[in-house]
Amino acid sequence: MKIRSILAVLLTLLLLPNMLFSQVKTSAVKQDAFDWIDSRAELLNRTAKSIWEFAEIAYTEYKSAEYLSNILENEGFRVTRNAANIPMAFVAEYGSGSPVIGILGELDALPGLSQQAGIAEKISIDENGNGHGCGHNLLGVGSAGAAMAVKHAIQKYGITGTVKFFGCPAEETGDGKVFMAREGLFDDLDICLDWHPGTINSAILQTTTAVNDFEVIFAGKTAHAAGDPWNGRSSLDAVELMNIGVNFLREHIKPTARIHYVITDAGKAPNVVPDRASVWYFVRDIERRDVEAIYGRVLKIAEGAALMTDTEMQVDFFSGIYNYLNNRIIAEVLHKNLELVGPPQFTESEQEFARVLQRTFGKEEAGMNTEINELKEPGSRSSGGSTDAADVSWIVPTARIRTACWPLHTPGHSWGVVTCTGSDIGFRGMRTASKVLAATALEAMLDTGFIEQARKEFQERTANFVYKSAVPEGQPPRIPVRKK
Ligand SMILES: [Zn+2]
CATH class of the missing domain: 3.40.630.10 (Zn peptidases)
Incomplete structure (x- = not known):
């Protein structure tokens, strides 16, 4: 016991100057x-x-x-x-x-x-x-x-x-x-x-917050809004119905979630049935997996809106972050x-x-x-x-x-x-x-x-976690064409 204590003291005395030196050095x-x-x-x-x-x-x-x-x-x-x-x-x-x-x-x-x-x-x-x-x-x-x-x-x-x-x-x-x-x-x-x-x-x-950033684009059929609206399929209707669906979804997601959107294309004139309309969304929550879950439900709503309006829908996924x-x-x-x-x-x-x-x-x-x-x-x-x-x-x-x-x-x-x-x-x-x-x-x-x-x-x-980018392999960033 005694020898061990003496050895411990000796070791400390030996290391102390080094420890002190490294502290002095770090602050210098x-x-x-x-x-x-x-x-x-x-x-x-x-x-x-x-x-x-x-x-x-x-x-x-x-x-x-x-x-x-x-x-x-x-x-x-x-x-x-x-x-x-x-x-x-x-x-x-x-x-x-x-x-x-x-x-x-x-x-x-x-x-x-x-x-x-x-x-x-x-x-x-x-x-x-x-x-x-x-x-x-x-x-x-x-x-x-x-x-x-x-x-x-x-x-x-x-x-x-x-x-x-x-x-x-x-x-x-x-x-x-x-x-x-x-x-x-x-x-x-x-x-x-x-x-x-x-x-x-x-x-x-x-x-x-983690976030998914994406745009949903609906393609319909144009027509004269007064002349033959029955021949038109409004992509703006699809955007509006999608947004209504998402606003109903809000009650059934965690209070930590955030969903916000802007309509990026709503047609050009009221007397033209718009054959193209789009809406840009952010879906956020504290964890990536919750964002993914809400994102999946938002896409289902978009599909539903396309079905209701007889339009086609397409998703442009811009980026997803943790x-x-x-x-x-x-x-x-x-x-x-x-x-x-x-x-x-x-x-x-x-x-x-x-x-x-x-x-x-x-x-x-x-x-x-x-x-x-x-x-x-x-x-x-x-x-x-x-x-x-x-x-x-x-x-x-x-x-x-x-x-x-x-x-x-x-x-x-x-x-x-x-x-x-x-x-x-x-x-x-x-x-x-x-x-x-x-x-x-x-x-x-x-x-x-x-x-x-x-x-x-x-x-x-991060045990059992492997980082996987939310952005698919091969998808490039959206770099605008350079203005000279
Ligand atoms: Zn900043």
Whole structure:
């Protein structure tokens, strides 16, 4: 007994300096990454502003992707363009060997949200233009900034490991990452990090909804609506009957489900029986299997509508995405690093700007959030929305944070967001995210125990699960023909 205790003490004494050294080293390396990000603030801000100005919507992010991949290439990253055969998708990697840490980036804007930056008044730059109403310019550049800071540390400290930045297109239409995942682009990662600009500073355990995104097209027979309507078969009738059927279905699905639609083609004139009509649907729920079940019932209703109206129906399945599986171990490390970095700090004039914006929207004048939220338990509700980053989270342990990039209570996807994502308020939140992601990636590279724990949790939570893309093999993404 005595000898064993003595041996244990000796072993601890032997290991202690190593443990202490690795702790000291980890915090020094993190600090170095933070300093690097501070020293490159100008570059990061300018890049985020350029992508904000390009304001390219889903699957048109040509300039944004080229701009950011060139910057990463100049920094020494190996860049693979046209990733997964998508012209604006790219992967930029640096380093060698394992672990392999992924960092997700997005670059797409929203249609019709053109807005000047840094003013608390709705004034567009171009009436028909687009705008970064979800802050994906910050998302993309913040993540790339993290990858560059990790690269700097790998180089300076001779760290073994690889950092991979993913330039992912078309988050807003919900599918860039789904196609990248289907091609296996995330398969070799050990863990993956993600973030999204928002109004609070927090690591996230809350899930997002799984969704199926599809259009139903009915084909009927045209006729003069007054002359010989008996010869017509109205495809619009079919759309209306389908929607009625779905609205009756609502009573018999779980309260977590969400179904919404818009009629994308309802004919051209009342005096023409429309031979073509279409309706675009989203079906969401907390889990993929529930979405699949509701989707099956919606299709039956569509078939019923076609039968009732003597029309033909066809389904265009655009994409299907998973709910987010937030890895708790990674979320806890992200939270700890968020506390280490501290929330973004704003000047008094930025706080005043935030209050004016809140007043404009008729919201409480609470200013910018400068606190860090506790890691909130997920509960049974999701945030309601969906993201294609969720597909990655079923392939590799993934977690994410939010940082304050616009004032509390600002409506999402609004001009109020656009005015902030193109100015210093947004850039401050972005650089905070860069630091937190870089620190977490470096911690994973220096402390392999962290990755092992994250992977163990992942394996437990995905036992008997095999990721299968909801998008059928061979189906290409809907990339519009490029306007020159
Ligand atoms: Zn977004």
